Amino acid sequence: MKIICIGRNYAEHAKEMKADLPTEPVFFMKPDTALLKEEDFYIPDFTKDLHHEIELVLKICKAGKHIEEQFAHKYYDEIGLGIDLTARDIQAKCKEKGLPWEKAKAFDNSAPIGKFVKKETLQLNNINFELKINGQSRQLGNSKDLIFSFDKVIAYVSKFVTLKTGDLIYTGTPEGVGQMKIGDKLEGFVNGQSFLKLTVK
Numbered sequence: 001m002k003i004i005c006i007g008r009n010y011a012e013h014a015k016e017m018k019a020d021l022p023t024e025p026v027f028f029m030k031p032d033t034a035l036l037k038e039e040d041f042y043i044p045d046f047t048k049d050l051h052h053e054i055e056l057v058l059k060i061c062k063a064g065k066h067i068e069e070q071f072a073h074k075y076y077d078e079i080g081l082g083i084d085l086t087a088r089d090i091q092a093k094c095k096e097k098g099l100p101w102e103k104a105k106a107f108d109n110s111a112p113i114g115k116f117v118k119k120e121t122l123q124l125n126n127i128n129f130e131l132k133i134n135g136q137s138r139q140l141g142n143s144k145d146l147i148f149s150f151d152k153v154i155a156y157v158s159k160f161v162t163l164k165t166g167d168l169i170y171t172g173t174p175e176g177v178g179q180m181k182i183g184d185k186l187e188g189f190v191n192g193q194s195f196l197k198l199t200v201k
Contacts, residue, residue, distance in 0.1 A: 001166040003030035003111050004157055005055075005084055009147050009172025025148045025156045028102070034111040035168075041109055042201045043182060047087035050180050053173035054131035054139045054188055057082040058150055059116055060167040067158040072151035075163060080116035081129060081188045081195040084170050085109075088179075111170070114188055114196025122191070124150065130189045133180070141174030148172075 007026040043050055061077040084105070091104035127143040148156070153171060157163070180186070180200050188196035 001032055001164065001168065002161075003032070003034055003168050003170065004028075004161070005030060005105070005111075005170040006148070006153055006172045009153075010141060010145055010174045011147060012145075012175035015175070022147065025153050027153075027157055028105060030106045030111050033108050034106055036109040036112040036198075039197050040199050040201050041085070041112060043180070044087075044107060046107075047089055047104075049087065049089040051086045051088045051177050052131060052133070052138070052180050052186065053084040053086060053177050054129060054141070055082050055084055055170040055173050056080075056127060056129055056141075056143060056190075057113065057116075058154070058169040058171060060163045060169070061165060063162065063164050065158050065162040067155050067163070069151050069155040072154035072158075075154055075158075076150070076169075077119060078116040079119050079122060079124075079127070079190075080114055081190055082111055082113045082168070082170055083131070083186070083188070083196070083198065084111065084173060085180075086177075111168075112196065112198050113168070117190075128189075128191050131176075132187045132189070133184050135185075138178060139174055139176035143171075145174070146172065 057080045058076040059078040087104040091101045094101035131139040184200040186198040
């Protein structure tokens with residue numbers, strides 16, 4: 001399986017990152033070693049500025065390539081919640097030099113993942129999600145604010161990369177990203193229900 005992450009898919013997040021709004025989906029990849037299903041995360045020693053990015057996650061249910069947008073909904077059956085962890089200091093250095101920044105995004109355990117539910121249980125264009133740290137709300141998002149919808153993302157990515165059963169698509173983060181510190185307790189919610197817990201060590 002592979003992890004496909006969509007960048008700058010919420011306008012307010014793009015603004016806080018001082019980035020232009022994309023005219024087509026921006027995506028990058030994480031390896032399967034990035035997945036973290038446990039409740040503890042240990043900050044790696046190569047970063048001094050680790051950031052959280054809470055995201056809705058699609059689970060691909062059948063293989064497809066060159067998928068038309070009108071059929072994209074048939075290619076995922078579950079939605080979950082994940083965090084795209086980012087070594088912001090490393091990413092900034094790579095960007096300054098015009099280098100790829102996978103090492104800031106694709107490191108081991110950089111994609112914590114919570115539980116999934118069947119997509120039929122959700123109103124896809126109105127999914128509220130939230131990240132709390134130590135009980136305080138840090139990020140709030142709603143799928144209605146996506147620049148590129150779930151179906152558009154699937155159709156676009158599948159032009160370049162064959163999607164396979166079990167692949168995960170992290171669909172983008174809303175504004176409010178910020179630094180994580182040792183001792184932080186993160187909890188992610190979908191429509192008010194807890195989907196993900198993470199303790200920073």
